Amino acid sequence: MATNASYNGTNSGIQVAKNFGFITANLGQPETLLDQACLRDLRTTNPYDDKERIKKTNGGLLKDSYRWILENAAFRKWQNDQSNHLLWIRGDPGKGKTMLMCGIIEELTRSHSDSVTTSFFFCQATDMRINNATSVLRGLIYLLVEKHPSLLRYVRARYDSAGKDLFEDVNAWSALVSIFTQILEDSSLKSTYFMIDALDECRDGLQDLLDLIVENSTTHQEIRWVVSSRNEYEITECLDSATQIAPISLELNEASVSEAVDAFIQHKVDDLATRKKYDKSITTTVKRHLLANSQGTFLWVALVWKNLDQMPKRHVMKKLDMFPPGLDALYCRMMGQVRDSEDADLCKQILGTATAVSRPVTLSELSSLLEGRNDGFDDLDTLFELIGICGSFLTLRESTIAFVHQSAKDFLIREAFTEILPEGLDSEHHTIFSQCLSVLFNTLRRDIFGLKLPGISTKDISVPNPNPLAPVEYACIYWVDHLVACKSDTTYRLSAKDKERVDTFLQRKYLHWLEALSILGSLSVGIHAMRRLEKLIEEENKSDGALERVQDASRFIQYYRAGIESSPLQVYCSPLVFGPSKSLTRIAFEEDRPDWVLNHPIVEEKWSASLQTLEGHSRAVDSIAWSPDRSRLASGSADKTVRIWDPATGQSVYTLEGHSRSVNSIAWSPDGSRLASGSADKTVRIWDSATGQSLSTLEGHIHSVNSVAWSPDGSRLASGSSDNTVHIWDPTTTRSISTLEGHIHWVNSIAWSLDGSRLASGSADKTVRIWDPATGQSVSILEGHGHWVNSIAWSLNGSRLASGSTNKTVRIWDPATGQSVSILEGHGHSVNSIAWSLDGSRLASGSADKTVRIWDPTTGQSMSALEGHSSSVTSITWSPDGSQLASGSYDKTVRIWDPTTGQSMSTIKGHSDWVNSIAWSPDGSRLVSGSYDKSARIWDPTTGQSVYTLEGHSLSVQSIAWSPDGNQLASGSYDKTVRIWDPATGQSMSTLEGHSDWVQSIMWSPDGRRLASGSDDTTVRIWDPAIGQSLSILEGHVYQVNSISWSPDGNRLASGSVDTTVRIWDPATGQSMYILKGHTHSVNSIAWSPDGRHLASGSGDKTVRIWDPATGQSVSTLSIGLTSFVRFNTANPNQLCTNTGIFTISSVDTATPVPKSFTHSPKTPGLGLSNDCSWITCNGLNLLWLPSEYRPLDVCLISIREARMAFVCSLNRVMFLALPQSFSST
Structure with missing residues (x-):
C-alpha cells in the first residue's frame, strides 16, 4: 500500500x-472524575438542600407539628403491613403537607439510618427546574447513587455516550425510567423509601410520574412510597386506582392537624416573645389571635409570624387585627399593604415579573429584567427592600426570589391579576423578552471570562468572581421562550420592531450568546430556541430576510454544536474558517475570524444538505430508522449496540446493549413502542423503546440476521438471514410462525407491503422474491440484477418495488407482473440501501461510493447527490413527514440531511476519486x-x-x-x-x-x-x-x-x-x-x-x-x-x-x-x-x-x-x- x-x-x-x-x-480520565461529572450533570438541585431551604422558609421543623402522623393508624399500617406500599397524604393548600413530609423524611432517616435508604424530592410549580416528572426522577436517582455509588454504573452506561443531554433532551424521561428500573432491580438495593412532595406542583409529565409510582408500588416488595398532593382530580383518579395504598386525608384528620397547628403556634409565639421581648399580655393576646384564626392552616400561621417578626413590639397589639382568618383573606390584606406602600407600583411590577418568569430568579437576574423600567430597580439594596415589602408573597433565600407558596401565586393570578399585570400576561412576556435582549446586548462580549486559549475545554473553565454571566443567565436561557409565549396576543405577535431587534441580535451578538450558552452548559437550549424562533417566523409568514438569517443561525449552531459545546471560544474559530463562505452568520462575524489562520481554506459557498452529523458509535453504522412520530432516530452498529438519538439536537439519548456481535438491522414497531434489532449473533432482539430494556430474544436462525421488518399492524416480525431463510415471528410469544425457504444465498433485505399481504426479500443469489406470508409460499421471483440484491423497498401504494444491488444500480419493479420498469444508474459502487419517500415521489439510495442519491422514480433521473460521508453509506431512511433523510455509514456516523436543498457537499473541483x-x-x-x-x-x-x-x-x-x-x-x-x-x-x-x-x-x-x-x-x-x-x-x-x-x-x-x-x-x-x-x-x-x-x-x-x-x-x-x-x-x-x-x-x-x-x-x-x-x-x-x-x-x-x-x-x-x-x- x-x-x-x-x-x-x-x-x-x-x-x-x-x-x-x-x-x-x-492516561484516560480517572473514573472518579467521570463519576463526578455524571453526578454533576444528573443533579438539578440537591433535595437535601431543598429540604433545608423549605424548613428555614417555614421557620424550622417542629416535631410536635408532625408527631401526630407518626401515630396515625394509616401511617402505621403503611409502615408495617406488607400489602400497603404507597402512603398518600392529601389536603388543601397550607395544611402543612410539605412540613409533614420533611418530618417523615427525618424520622425515617433517623430511625432506620443503617437498614434503609431514603430518597426524596420536593416539587415546586414556580421553578421550571423542579416542576416536572423528569426532574423528580433525576432527584430520586441522584440521592440513590450518592448513597450507593455502585449504582452509578447504571447511569454511566448511558451518560458516557450521551453526556448531559441524557437528562435534558426530549427522551430524557424514557431514559431515566430505564435507569431507575435497572436500579430498583439491583439486588444490592434493600429496603428503600421514596418520598415525593407536592405532586400537584408537577406541571409537566404528571401522568407519567403517577403511572410510575403506582406501577412500582406493587412490583418491588422492598420499596415503599410516600407522596403528598392537593385534592386534585387527576391525582385522585390515578391514586385511587392503586391497589396497595394507604391514604391520609388532612381534612378527615382535622383534629390532629389542628392540634399540630396549635403546637406550631405555641412554639412560634414563644420564639417571638423571647426575641422581641414581648410581655405576658402581648404574648397571650398574640397566641389567642393565632389560635382563633389559623383555621388549622400552617401557612397562615407562618405568614402572620413573618409579618409580626418584622413589626416593632409597640405596634403589635393595634395591628394584630389586620391578620384576618383564612389564607385568601390574609393574602387580600397583604395585597392591601402592597397597594398602600409608597413603592406600590414598583412592588406590583416585581410581583408581575415573578409571576411570568419560568423559574425563580436571583436578585441580580431580577434587577436585569427590571432594569430601565424604573430607577428604583437599578440598586440591589433598593430591590432587596422592595422584596421585603412583597414578603407575604415572595421569599428571598440565598439571593434567589421565589413565591412563599404556590397558593400565593395562585391568589395573585386569580385576585390581583389586573394590578400586577395591567397590560396582561402576554405584555409582560413581551416586556421580559425585550429586556432580555437589551441586557444581552449590553453584557455579552467575546471571551467574557478572559479565557484566551481558543481550544480550552468547558471542563477546565474556572468561573471568575464576580461572574459576569450571573445577572444575564436567565436572559440567555429564556429570551426566546418569552417571545414565543406572547404570540397569542395580536398586539405582541412578532412586530416589525421585534423582528428587527432579533435580526440585529443575530448579526452582532449571536456568537457571544453561543459562547455564553456553552459556558453555562446549555448549548442544546440554543438549538431548541433557534428552531422555535424559526417556526415562529414561519408561522407569521414573514418570508423575508429575518427568516433567512434565523435559518442560517440555526444551521450554524447545529452543524458546529460539538466543537462549540466542548470549547466555547471555538465559536469564533472553526465556524469562521470552515463555514460556508456565503453563510450570513459567518459574513456577519468575519472580523472575529482568527487572525492566526493566515490563509483562507477553500470551502463551500452555501450550507450543504447535511444538517448535522451524529457521532458516538465506535464502528460502522449498519442500519438506521426513524420512529413513527419522528421524535427519535435509532442506529445499529458493528460496535454491537443500538443507539437512540434526539434528531433535533443530535444527542445520543441512550445505548441499547445486549447483542454479542454486529447489529445489522433495526426497525420500529408501527406504534413506536418497540424496536427490533437483528444481529450477526444470529438473534433478533425486541426492545422497549421507552425504557431501553430488552423485552425478548428471538432465536432460530443459524447464521447472521441481516434484516428485520415489522408487519404494518405490528402483529408479526420478519427476519432475513445468511442462512438463506426468512422467519416470520409472533413478537408476543417470540415463537417462529413460519420459515420461508427458496433463496440459495444470503437474504440481505426484507420488506412488507403496506397492506401486509405480501413480503419481499432480496438476496445475494441476485433475485428478489415476493412471498405470501399467510401460506409461506413464494409468489414470484424477480430477476435482472447481475449481482447481490442488498436492499428492497415497497412504494407506499404497493404498486412498485425497488431494489438496490452490488452492480451499482437501482431497479424499479412492477410486483404484479414481476417486470423491471426502470433501471436507475449513477452510483459508482454498490447500492447498499434504498428508501421511498412517504408520498412515493422520491426514491433515495445509499452507496459504497459514499453518496446518497435522490431519484425521480417516474423519470429515473437523479435529482441530487448528497456528499459528506467519508466511507460507504450502509443505510438510509426518510423521516415520516419526508422533510429529512438520515444515512448511516462505515465512517461510524449518522447524518441528517435536508433533501429539498439539492446542494451537494462538494462543488469544488479536485480529484474525482x-x-x-x-x-x-x-x-x-x-x-x-x-x-x-x-x-x-x-x-x-x-x-x-x-x-x-x-x-x-x-x-x-x-x-x-x-x-x-x-x-x-x-x-x-x-x-x-x-x-x-x-x-x-x-x-x-x-x-x-x-x-x-x-x-x-x-x-x-x-x-x-x-x-x-x-x-x-x-x-x-x-x-x-x-x-x-x-x-x-x-x-x-x-x-x-x-x-x-x-x-x-x-x-x-x-x-x-x-x-x-x-x-x-x-x-x-x-x-x-x-x-x-x-x-x-x-x-x-x-x-x-x-x-x-x-x-x-x-x-x-x-x-x-x-x-x-x-x-x-x-x-x-x-x-x-x-x-x-x-x-x-x-x-x-x-x-x-x-x-x-x-x-x-x-x-x-x-x-x-x-x-x-x-x-x-x-x-x-x-x-x-x-x-x-x-x-x-x-x-x-x-x-x-x-x-x-x-x-x-x-x-x-x-x-x-x-x-x-x-x-x-x-x-x-x-x-x-x-x-x-x-x-x-x-
Whole structure:
C-alpha cells in the first residue's frame, strides 16, 4: 500500500500525539472524575438542600407539628403491613403537607439510618427546574447513587455516550425510567423509601410520574412510597386506582392537624416573645389571635409570624387585627399593604415579573429584567427592600426570589391579576423578552471570562468572581421562550420592531450568546430556541430576510454544536474558517475570524444538505430508522449496540446493549413502542423503546440476521438471514410462525407491503422474491440484477418495488407482473440501501461510493447527490413527514440531511476519486497528490488551488515522490508503471516500465540520481531516472512490496512486504544484506532514522519494531495498534511519528504495551493533530476544531511542514492551513 507522506524540513511531518517517557504515561480520565461529572450533570438541585431551604422558609421543623402522623393508624399500617406500599397524604393548600413530609423524611432517616435508604424530592410549580416528572426522577436517582455509588454504573452506561443531554433532551424521561428500573432491580438495593412532595406542583409529565409510582408500588416488595398532593382530580383518579395504598386525608384528620397547628403556634409565639421581648399580655393576646384564626392552616400561621417578626413590639397589639382568618383573606390584606406602600407600583411590577418568569430568579437576574423600567430597580439594596415589602408573597433565600407558596401565586393570578399585570400576561412576556435582549446586548462580549486559549475545554473553565454571566443567565436561557409565549396576543405577535431587534441580535451578538450558552452548559437550549424562533417566523409568514438569517443561525449552531459545546471560544474559530463562505452568520462575524489562520481554506459557498452529523458509535453504522412520530432516530452498529438519538439536537439519548456481535438491522414497531434489532449473533432482539430494556430474544436462525421488518399492524416480525431463510415471528410469544425457504444465498433485505399481504426479500443469489406470508409460499421471483440484491423497498401504494444491488444500480419493479420498469444508474459502487419517500415521489439510495442519491422514480433521473460521508453509506431512511433523510455509514456516523436543498457537499473541483498519497516539495512551495482517478495534482498551498493536473496513468496513482532538488516528480501506479514529471510544466518526461504488477511505493535516493520502486510483483526495482532504465531488480520477497526507504547515505535500501519481513539491500549489488523477521502480519511502512542508526517498521500485527540495521536485530517493539505509517522526525531523530502517536524511542520500555484505551493527548511540540484527528493542536493544546467533513481522511494523508499543514479531508479534498511561523515549535 502507498505510505508516502513527506517529512521534510524542521519539525515537518505529522504530529498526532506525543508520548514523553514510557508509553504508559498516556492516561484516560480517572473514573472518579467521570463519576463526578455524571453526578454533576444528573443533579438539578440537591433535595437535601431543598429540604433545608423549605424548613428555614417555614421557620424550622417542629416535631410536635408532625408527631401526630407518626401515630396515625394509616401511617402505621403503611409502615408495617406488607400489602400497603404507597402512603398518600392529601389536603388543601397550607395544611402543612410539605412540613409533614420533611418530618417523615427525618424520622425515617433517623430511625432506620443503617437498614434503609431514603430518597426524596420536593416539587415546586414556580421553578421550571423542579416542576416536572423528569426532574423528580433525576432527584430520586441522584440521592440513590450518592448513597450507593455502585449504582452509578447504571447511569454511566448511558451518560458516557450521551453526556448531559441524557437528562435534558426530549427522551430524557424514557431514559431515566430505564435507569431507575435497572436500579430498583439491583439486588444490592434493600429496603428503600421514596418520598415525593407536592405532586400537584408537577406541571409537566404528571401522568407519567403517577403511572410510575403506582406501577412500582406493587412490583418491588422492598420499596415503599410516600407522596403528598392537593385534592386534585387527576391525582385522585390515578391514586385511587392503586391497589396497595394507604391514604391520609388532612381534612378527615382535622383534629390532629389542628392540634399540630396549635403546637406550631405555641412554639412560634414563644420564639417571638423571647426575641422581641414581648410581655405576658402581648404574648397571650398574640397566641389567642393565632389560635382563633389559623383555621388549622400552617401557612397562615407562618405568614402572620413573618409579618409580626418584622413589626416593632409597640405596634403589635393595634395591628394584630389586620391578620384576618383564612389564607385568601390574609393574602387580600397583604395585597392591601402592597397597594398602600409608597413603592406600590414598583412592588406590583416585581410581583408581575415573578409571576411570568419560568423559574425563580436571583436578585441580580431580577434587577436585569427590571432594569430601565424604573430607577428604583437599578440598586440591589433598593430591590432587596422592595422584596421585603412583597414578603407575604415572595421569599428571598440565598439571593434567589421565589413565591412563599404556590397558593400565593395562585391568589395573585386569580385576585390581583389586573394590578400586577395591567397590560396582561402576554405584555409582560413581551416586556421580559425585550429586556432580555437589551441586557444581552449590553453584557455579552467575546471571551467574557478572559479565557484566551481558543481550544480550552468547558471542563477546565474556572468561573471568575464576580461572574459576569450571573445577572444575564436567565436572559440567555429564556429570551426566546418569552417571545414565543406572547404570540397569542395580536398586539405582541412578532412586530416589525421585534423582528428587527432579533435580526440585529443575530448579526452582532449571536456568537457571544453561543459562547455564553456553552459556558453555562446549555448549548442544546440554543438549538431548541433557534428552531422555535424559526417556526415562529414561519408561522407569521414573514418570508423575508429575518427568516433567512434565523435559518442560517440555526444551521450554524447545529452543524458546529460539538466543537462549540466542548470549547466555547471555538465559536469564533472553526465556524469562521470552515463555514460556508456565503453563510450570513459567518459574513456577519468575519472580523472575529482568527487572525492566526493566515490563509483562507477553500470551502463551500452555501450550507450543504447535511444538517448535522451524529457521532458516538465506535464502528460502522449498519442500519438506521426513524420512529413513527419522528421524535427519535435509532442506529445499529458493528460496535454491537443500538443507539437512540434526539434528531433535533443530535444527542445520543441512550445505548441499547445486549447483542454479542454486529447489529445489522433495526426497525420500529408501527406504534413506536418497540424496536427490533437483528444481529450477526444470529438473534433478533425486541426492545422497549421507552425504557431501553430488552423485552425478548428471538432465536432460530443459524447464521447472521441481516434484516428485520415489522408487519404494518405490528402483529408479526420478519427476519432475513445468511442462512438463506426468512422467519416470520409472533413478537408476543417470540415463537417462529413460519420459515420461508427458496433463496440459495444470503437474504440481505426484507420488506412488507403496506397492506401486509405480501413480503419481499432480496438476496445475494441476485433475485428478489415476493412471498405470501399467510401460506409461506413464494409468489414470484424477480430477476435482472447481475449481482447481490442488498436492499428492497415497497412504494407506499404497493404498486412498485425497488431494489438496490452490488452492480451499482437501482431497479424499479412492477410486483404484479414481476417486470423491471426502470433501471436507475449513477452510483459508482454498490447500492447498499434504498428508501421511498412517504408520498412515493422520491426514491433515495445509499452507496459504497459514499453518496446518497435522490431519484425521480417516474423519470429515473437523479435529482441530487448528497456528499459528506467519508466511507460507504450502509443505510438510509426518510423521516415520516419526508422533510429529512438520515444515512448511516462505515465512517461510524449518522447524518441528517435536508433533501429539498439539492446542494451537494462538494462543488469544488479536485480529484474525482480517493486520494492515495500526498507529498510536499522540498522547499514547501507546492504539494502533490495522487489519486484513484488516475491523476496526480500539484497544488499551490497559498491559494489552495490546483496548479497542474498530471494525466497519463491508466489506473490509480498509488505513490508520489519529489526529487531532492524539487525539479522532478515521480509517480507509481496500478498500471504497473512509474512516471517522471516536470513539476514546472506538468508534463510527463518519461515512463519507466518493467514491473509486472501494481507499483505501490517509490522513493528517490538522497542524491536524486536513482529511484526505487516496490511492486505487487514481489520485487524492488532501482532505476536511473535520467535515462529511464532499470538498473537492478531486487528479488527475495515472496509477496507484494508495500514500502521502501533509502538510508540517509544512500548505501542501503530497506523494503517491507506482505510476507511479514523487512529486507535490507545493498543497492549497488542488488544483494539482500539482512532479512528482519519478527512481525506476524504485513509490513505496511518502513523508515530510517535521520542518522541511519535505526530502522522502524509498522505492521498489521499492531506493532512497530525498531531495528538495528547494522546487525539486523530488533531492539524494541511498540504495541500501539494497527500501524499504517512510520516516520522519524528529521529535527529530532529520537522521535518516531506514527498514525497512532509520536513516541520518543530512547525512553520506550519495550516490555510495556500502550493501553488499549488510547485517549490522552500529551503535549506535542509545534503544529499537530489530536489522536482522533478532530483538533489541530499547537504545542499539545487544542487550537482549531475540525468539522467531520474537514477531518483528515487517513493519517497517512497528512503532511506538516513547519507552520503549514496539508491533508486530505473526508470530502476527498486537499486542505491547506497556514499559521504564523511561531506556531511551528516551542
